[in-house]
Amino acid sequence: MDYGQLMKEAIEARKAAYIPYSGFGVGAALLDSKGQVHHGCNVENAAYSPGNCAERTAMFRAIADGHRPGTFQAIAVVADTEEPVAPCGVCRQVLLELCGPDMPVILGNLKGDIRQTTVRELLPYAFGPSHLEEQK
Ligand SMILES: O=c1ccn([C@H]2C[C@H](O)[C@@H](CO)O2)c(=O)[nH]1
Ligand SMILES: [Zn+2]
Secondary structure (H helix, E strand, O other), X not given: OOHHHHHHHHXXXXXXOEOOOOOOOEXXXXXXXXXXXXXXXXXXXXXXXXXXXXXXXXXXXXXXXOOOOOXXXXXXXXXXXXXXXXXXXXXXXXXHHHHOXXXXXXXXXXXXXXXXXXXXXXXXXXOOHHHHHOOO
């Protein structure tokens, strides 16, 4: 699947966003090792902090379905923004843990602008699983 198609999946995923507080819908589409796509949307909460971003929804869904960390090919993220939307800091940390530093991250908006980056570029000088390995 090409990244344009993955972005279309993210646009589809965004339709399920539960956003009564911000009105800011985000969609994510995570491509697994077999070419299957896992959708995620943001899910908000009246207490605000329990809300979850689209990117983490997609990753947690795939992990819960049995896919293992480090086996994903790419993730696309989309929102109705002027510039392609970028994942928040918390999602960047989870992307590092579950997708690794070299996985492509495709950022987009509803106008069709697309930017391709990597987890490493989004989270330089990261603290990650390898640092805990050093303690063993
Ligand atoms: O990359 C992003 C940025 C924000 N949000 C969500 C969190 C919240 O529900 C709303 C406003 O921040 O958008 C995401 O899902 N992904
Ligand atoms: Zn986030």
